[in-house]
Amino acid sequence: xxxxxxxxxxxxxxxxxxxxxxxxxxxxxxxxxxxxxxxxxxxxxxxxxxxxxxxxxxxxxxxxxxxxxxxxxxxxxxxxxxxxxxxxxxxxxxxxxxxxxxxxxxxxxxxxxx
Amino acid sequence: xxxxxxxxxxxxxxxxxxxxxxxxxxxxxxxxxxxxxxxxxxxxxxxxxxxxxxxxxxxxxxxxxxxxxxxxxxxxxxxxxxxxxxxxxxxxxxxxxxxxxxxxxxxxxxxxxx
Numbered sequence: 001x002x003x004x005x006x007x008x009x010x011x012x013x014x015x016x017x018x019x020x021x022x023x024x025x026x027x028x029x030x031x032x033x034x035x036x037x038x039x040x041x042x043x044x045x046x047x048x049x050x051x052x053x054x055x056x057x058x059x060x061x062x063x064x065x066x067x068x069x070x071x072x073x074x075x076x077x078x079x080x081x082x083x084x085x086x087x088x089x090x091x092x093x094x095x096x097x098x099x100x101x102x103x104x105x106x107x108x109x110x111x112x113x114x
Numbered sequence: 115x116x117x118x119x120x121x122x123x124x125x126x127x128x129x130x131x132x133x134x135x136x137x138x139x140x141x142x143x144x145x146x147x148x149x150x151x152x153x154x155x156x157x158x159x160x161x162x163x164x165x166x167x168x169x170x171x172x173x174x175x176x177x178x179x180x181x182x183x184x185x186x187x188x189x190x191x192x193x194x195x196x197x198x199x200x201x202x203x204x205x206x207x208x209x210x211x212x213x214x215x216x217x218x219x220x221x222x223x224x225x226x227x228x
Contacts, residue, residue, distance in 0.1 A: 004157070031214055033214075040123065040220050040221075041220055042118075042120075042204060042218035042219050042220045042221050043158075043204065043216075043218040044218075045215065045216075048214060048215075050214070090157060090158065092158075094214065102160050102163070103158075103160075103216060105150075105157035105158040105159070106157050107155070107156055107157045108155075108156075108157055
């Protein structure tokens with residue numbers, strides 16, 4: 001089983017619909033992240049959470065919200081999806097301690113907004 | 115602010131040939147440097163990282179990278195590529211005073227031909 005699991009893996013939704021992307025991890029890490037990947041732009045940080053009570057906006061948070069339901073679960077919501085939110089979304093985790101803080105990524109959720 | 119530039123969006127190469135994927139960064143503070151690989155339909159996997167010490171770092175699958183502080187570069191190399199190395203490669207930086215925020219380059223697609 002993957003250490004960082006994202007559901008669904010693929011989703012097509014209509015403009016204006018609310019959609020939630022879910023992420024769960026078995027790494028035991030405190031820190032969780034949501035990134036968006038667009039062709040030619042690399043990955044950009046949407047939101048990050050250092051623990052259940054700590055949620056922070058990343059560089060492109062407009063149009064998104066998140067919920068940290070537990071240490072192991074971090075969900076991303078699009079309240080009213082729009083076509084330019086079509087992208088590949090990645091969840092990641094890290095333990096946040098010291099210098100050796102490698103980020104571990106899920107397999108991604110491909111979202112298409114039509 | 116930090117930024118990462120990957121000059122080549124795509125690098126085609128024949129199997130068993132050497133390859134270099136270029137990465138330059140800009141930062142007013144000291145950073146750690148990373149290379150991630152994304153195989154088709156998968157998440158990102160850490161290839162290698164530079165935290166301190168020797169400027170030549172070795173990673174998985176025969177890849178290595180050299181940190182050049184004066185040129186602010188962290189180019190990735192492999193002396194002989196395999197078809198299985200076909201993937202997208204991302205260079206990323208993280209501030210030394212921040213244990214969470216990765217700044218990614220736009221990615222380079224390595225296409226290995228037989």
